[in-house]
Amino acid sequence: MTLAIWNCLDIDGMNDSSTIINSEIAPSSKIYKGCLIRNSFIGEDCLCADDVVVDRSRLADHVEVGRRSYVQDSSFGFGSYIGPNSLVKFTDIAKFTSIAWNISIGGSNHDYGCPSMYTSYWWKKVFGVKIPDHNEGLTGTIGNGVWIGSGVNIMRGIHIGDGAVIGAGSIVTKDVPPCAIVCNQGGAAKVLKYRFSESLVADFLESEWWNWPKELIVQHSDLLSIKMTNESVKRMIEIKRSL
Numbered sequence: 001m002t003l004a005i006w007n008c009l010d011i012d013g014m015n016d017s018s019t020i021i022n023s024e025i026a027p028s029s030k031i032y033k034g035c036l037i038r039n040s041f042i043g044e045d046c047l048c049a050d051d052v053v054v055d056r057s058r059l060a061d062h063v064e065v066g067r068r069s070y071v072q073d074s075s076f077g078f079g080s081y082i083g084p085n086s087l088v089k090f091t092d093i094a095k096f097t098s099i100a101w102n103i104s105i106g107g108s109n110h111d112y113g114c115p116s117m118y119t120s121y122w123w124k125k126v127f128g129v130k131i132p133d134h135n136e137g138l139t140g141t142i143g144n145g146v147w148i149g150s151g152v153n154i155m156r157g158i159h160i161g162d163g164a165v166i167g168a169g170s171i172v173t174k175d176v177p178p179c180a181i182v183c184n185q186g187g188a189a190k191v192l193k194y195r196f197s198e199s200l201v202a203d204f205l206e207s208e209w210w211n212w213p214k215e216l217i218v219q220h221s222d223l224l225s226i227k228m229t230n231e232s233v234k235r236m237i238e239i240k241r242s243l
Contacts, residue, residue, distance in 0.1 A: 018031045026042060031048050032050045035051065037054045039055065040054045040057045040059070050067045055073070057076075059075070060095075063080055066081075066084035067084040068085050069086040071088045072089045074106070076093045077093055077144070081098060083099065083150070086099070091105050092141050095145070096145045097144065097146040098146070100148060100150035100151075105152075120133040120135075143160055143163065145163050148166040149167050152172065158174070163205070164176045164177070170183055196228065200230070207237050213243075
């Protein structure tokens with residue numbers, strides 16, 4: 001095991017240290033004060049703000065993790081970010097996904113049918129007893145270009161489709177289809193509507209714009225930053241097929 005101290009100026013110009021253990025961090029990335037990066041990979045031009053923990057995780061290029069956030073056994077795709085005071089565990093997040101602050105994703109489920117609702121971790125920690133982990137191997141996914149509002153709670157093992165929108169304060173207990181807009185209704189998040197018509201959703205997913213080369217995304221930024229129409233999505237499909 002290797003141990004290194006990574007020094008970085010924080011946003012106020014003060015110099016402090018973060019702890020890096022068995023991790024690979026690209027030189028262009030910024031690790032601010034009080035961070036713990038352990039058994040992880042951090043790509044180019046990433047940012048981990050003050051007091052962030054990244055443990056057994058992988059951050060692709062251009063990923064940002066907000067202050068006091070905790071990322072464990074998870075991955076972030078190119079250009080995705082999450083705001084401060086957030087938790088991400090056992091979840092693979094794809095490209096260009098926008099996640100706000102005060103978020104909980106992938107926390108362990110507790111079996112309230114048992115006399116003790118401890119998870120296997122706490123049985124072992126408190127009593128030294130090893131019991132089956134009902135959450136073992138349960139990994140969630142969040143698709144490309146998803147938008148997650150503040151205060152959202154996404155249970156462990158949930159799958160959220162490409163282009164979905166999760167409204168602020170939602171409690172997500174079921175998988176979310178691509179391009180669906182969900183918000184709390186009667187205590188749990190339900191599909192309110194879809195971003196586009198059924199045919200547009202199909203064309204949008206076929207375009208896979210998130211898999212275009214970065215240079216092509218820049219070249220067609222005007223196409224990707226205006227309201228989508230039948231004509232524009234057909235153009236997106238043409239671009240994808242030309243690759």
